[in-house]
Every structure is written in C-alpha cells, then in structure tokens.
Amino acid sequence: MPELPEVETIKRDLAKLLAGKKIFNISTNTPKQIRPSLKTVKKNIIGKKIKGVKRRAKLLLIFLEDNLVLGVHLKMTGQLFFKKNTEPKNKHQRAVITLSEGKELRFNDLRKFGYLQLIKGKKELDSTLEKYGPEPFLDLDFVYFKKLLTSTSRAIKIVLMDQSKISGIGNIYANDALFLARVNPAKPANKITAGKAKKLYNSIHQVLKAGIRFRGASDQSYLDALGQKGSYQDHFLTYKRAGEKCFNCGAKIKRIKLGGRGTFYCPICQK
DNA sequence: AGTCGCCTGGTA
DNA sequence: TACCAGGCGACT
Incomplete structure (x- = not known):
C-alpha cells in the first residue's frame, strides 16, 4: 500500500x-x-x-x-x-x-x-x-536532485521511485508528480532540462503534501491506524485514470508499463 | 538496467 | 483464464 x-x-x-x-x-x-x-x-x-x-x-x-x-x-x-x-x-x-x-x-x-x-x-x-536516500521534507535539496537526474539515463519515473536515491515516493505519487511537472515518465533522467527539474522538484513536494493532507490514498487496502480511509484517491491526477480525460488538455490518459509497474500519463501534456 | 519472486485476492 | 495490485530484494 x-x-x-x-x-x-x-x-x-x-x-x-x-x-x-x-x-x-x-x-x-x-x-x-x-x-x-x-x-x-x-x-x-x-x-x-x-x-x-x-x-x-x-x-x-x-x-x-x-x-x-x-x-x-x-x-x-x-x-x-x-x-x-x-x-x-x-x-x-x-x-x-x-x-x-x-x-x-x-x-x-x-x-x-x-x-x-x-x-x-x-x-x-x-x-x-543507510540504504535510504534523502527525505523529501528534510534533506532532499535541489542541488542534489539536479545532480541525481544528470547522473543517469534511466527513465525518470524509475529514478523517482528508487528508495536509495530519494525516500518515500511510490507508484501513485511518482505518476502524479510527473503529471504536475508535465514530464514524460519514460524520459531519460539526464535529458530533463534544469527548468523542468525544478518544476518536478516542486511537484514532488506538492503531491506528497496533498497525500498527507488527505490522509493517504485508500485505493485498495490502505487504512490508517484507526481503520479509517484516506481520501487522496479522490484526487488522483493520472494514477489509475487510463482512458479518462487529462485534467489539463482533455486528451485520454495512457497506461504503459515501466519497470514492471503500471504507469499513467497524458501523451499530449507530458513530453 | 531489466525481470522474477514473494503471496493472496479482485476483476475483466 | 489472464492480468492486475501503494514494494523491494535477488537475480541475471
């Protein structure tokens, strides 16, 4: 979960x-x-x-x-x-x-x-x-993030989800952060411009903050310590929205596989 | 860097 | 019946 x-x-x-x-x-x-x-x-x-x-x-x-x-x-x-x-x-x-x-x-x-x-x-x-990378709300600074992206040609979504590089981002929030920043999940990390990197850096914080504000995403089995649902699933931007309209341009959200995981993005907005 | 295994269950 | 699922470590 x-x-x-x-x-x-x-x-x-x-x-x-x-x-x-x-x-x-x-x-x-x-x-x-x-x-x-x-x-x-x-x-x-x-x-x-x-x-x-x-x-x-x-x-x-x-x-x-x-x-x-x-x-x-x-x-x-x-x-x-x-x-x-x-x-x-x-x-x-x-x-x-x-x-x-x-x-x-x-x-x-x-x-x-x-x-x-x-x-x-x-x-x-x-x-x-020691195996964990920096925490988004503590020590993940932009200088590190920028350097991380230029250091590899792996797909950006794979990099975001790599716990040894950045802690805490999984499939839901990786998809949504990439949408907010208008970055294609399959784009090699080292092909991302400095401007886009900054946008993505901010988007990561934005979606994680939203997730916390809504007390998490109860899409399948997640419940909090008192057995209550969160509500971020009502605010998914791309995750699980294959075939539905992009909130930005109205095109159909596409689903592909990346690193064996379901990956959702808008083929028009996310280049 | 990419794929498989770990497990069980829901859904097309 | 086949494929899918908020993760991650061990394999090629």
Whole structure:
C-alpha cells in the first residue's frame, strides 16, 4: 500500500496513541514476517515501554526503552491497527502486539510481503537506514536532485521511485508528480532540462503534501491506524485514470508499463 | 538496467 | 483464464 504520505499518517496517529504504552506480548501465525525471529523479538520487547514513533522512507520505527526499535514495513498490503482487545480481528491478521490498558497493535497483511523487524542499538539502526536516500521534507535539496537526474539515463519515473536515491515516493505519487511537472515518465533522467527539474522538484513536494493532507490514498487496502480511509484517491491526477480525460488538455490518459509497474500519463501534456 | 519472486485476492 | 495490485530484494 503505502508510500510516504500513508506511512506518515500512520506515524502521526501512532505517535499519540502508543506513547507510554507497555508491551505485554507479541504473537504471530506467520513467523516469516517477524525478524530476526519471533523468539528473539519476544525475548527483547516484552515489558518494554514505547517511547515514540518515527518514519524513515516507508519504514515505520517504533522506539522502545533500552535502545530498541521495532521497524514495521507494510509493503503492498500491510495495515497497522491500534484497537481494543475486544474488537473483532481482521481476516488477514498476521501478528498482534498486546499492550497495556487493554489495547493491541495489530498487523494485517493480505499478501504477506510486509514484516516486523527488531533493531537493537544505534549501530544496527544506522545500518538498517543507510540504504535510504534523502527525505523529501528534510534533506532532499535541489542541488542534489539536479545532480541525481544528470547522473543517469534511466527513465525518470524509475529514478523517482528508487528508495536509495530519494525516500518515500511510490507508484501513485511518482505518476502524479510527473503529471504536475508535465514530464514524460519514460524520459531519460539526464535529458530533463534544469527548468523542468525544478518544476518536478516542486511537484514532488506538492503531491506528497496533498497525500498527507488527505490522509493517504485508500485505493485498495490502505487504512490508517484507526481503520479509517484516506481520501487522496479522490484526487488522483493520472494514477489509475487510463482512458479518462487529462485534467489539463482533455486528451485520454495512457497506461504503459515501466519497470514492471503500471504507469499513467497524458501523451499530449507530458513530453 | 531489466525481470522474477514473494503471496493472496479482485476483476475483466 | 489472464492480468492486475501503494514494494523491494535477488537475480541475471
């Protein structure tokens, strides 16, 4: 599911909901999704208090006492729900962390691509996060962005979605940012002019901000920590709009494949 | 740089 | 029946 705006929405909610809660237990029916193992995670986190919640790229980071961090990656269909232990469980529930005050943190994941990962200590945290490129709202500056584009002939959309180059952009927001900037998704990154690069840089921030404002895109399985839908799906510019009219020129939005992913763009506006 | 695998389910 | 799906790591 989730790209930067969706994970950010969950993070902001969980930061409030989880602060100060104590972990009583963790259980799973899909041990493959618990790293390094259920046994190790259990041994380390039971009895620990939750200190805070952060996000790096599309990875959620739940900070515990004793320099422990529980990383959660939702991949395509993961959900993280904060619920009362009396509420009915989801059909695709994969793991549960029971908390103080009769609360639970529930990890649902239809396709089982996501995972929970125990990270011990600062060194391990650093090595876990070192693969990620700059954050759009923190340290992604235009000088870096411009240089990144001139450094490769890969299709610009592939570059935008490369987490080692820029963090947090996935398929939905890549498509929409490219539309806003009027850049063709298949265009080699190093063929993009400085002016267009600036436009694209601004568009990335614009679509991610919109995503956060609408609390994410609930197109398929994404729901926030309380099980509520976001509404960015009502504001898609190109994503999933193949055959529909371009909001700028009225031409038909086209769908192609790029890097194996569905790619949507206006063939008239995006050159 | 491009393709495949991981999984399950919805839809044409 | 075939193809599609907010991701990403391991392969060529």
